Amino acid sequence: MLPQTEMLRDEVEGLDLRPDVDILDYLLEAQKAALRGLDDCLSALSDGATILTDTVRQGGKIYYAAAGSSGLMGLADGAELSGTFGLSPESMAICMAGGVPQGAAMPGHTEDDETAAQTAAANVQPVDAVIALSASGSTPYAVEFARHARAQGAKVIGIANNAEAPLFDYVDCAVHLNTPPEPIAGSTRLGAATAQKVALNMMSTLMGIRLGHVHDGMMINVIADNHKLRQRAEGIVGKIAGVSAEQASDALSRASGNVKQAILLAAGADSPNRAEALLAQSDGHLRPALKHL
Structure with missing residues (x-):
């Protein structure tokens, strides 16, 4: 059986033949449905925020580990924590498969590079925390980073959009975003990424509140x-x-x-x-x- 993020919706037949406004309405409704996938995640997000808060208080570092769209969501969250909450930029690291893009090119093959994930995770310490993101929950880069970091004693928060995610085997806090199949099958930059961005916003904002900021x-x-x-x-x-x-x-x-x-x-x-x-x-x-x- 296909993972939920790869399934084809029943209502997409003839999508490309519909009027523009109908297509946009369909896409908007898909985004709203993706956000409803967070309804059952509040307890897990609270646990994740506690891990992040404790990490900052103890002088640890927060690592975001992901590939593709999930990596961009991690970048968007982590890069703004310094300005919003006054956290030191040195207290965060964005570990994205293939590196953070400098232009519009974002190769897909880098997400399979487990060796790069091991190298990126080599400096993770027990006092640190890792947020590993993967829509499928099986992206080799994210899974291997989580596995390596947890073996080194770090706390790991895993965020995935499929329930049976291999990523969850290597985490202390599992956040399953129960988003429906994508409006365009497999294009997780749409619903899955939207849910990931909101989940990250909520978790890091709760951290900022708990830190007194x-x-x-x-x-x-x-x-x-x-x-x-x-x-x-x-x-x-x-x-x-x-x-x-x-x-x-x-x-x-x-x-x-x-x-x-x-x-x-x-x-x-x-x-x-x-x-x-x-x-x-x-x-x-x-x-x-x-x-x-």
């Missing part, structure tokens, strides 16, 4: 390295501390751009050192630090 839906550990983000940071400081835009801007300058410290300064901390000490006392969480003022 989110307060009332605001990113309080944002790296404000452009004009838009500087304005956002000033707005965050002003809203949480209840001060004017000018006072928020001054607090950010005094805190050298550290949003959490700036909030504490604007709320009454007498120095950046005092703000830093309050955060250290509360393990980086703003709410208890504010209570200690």
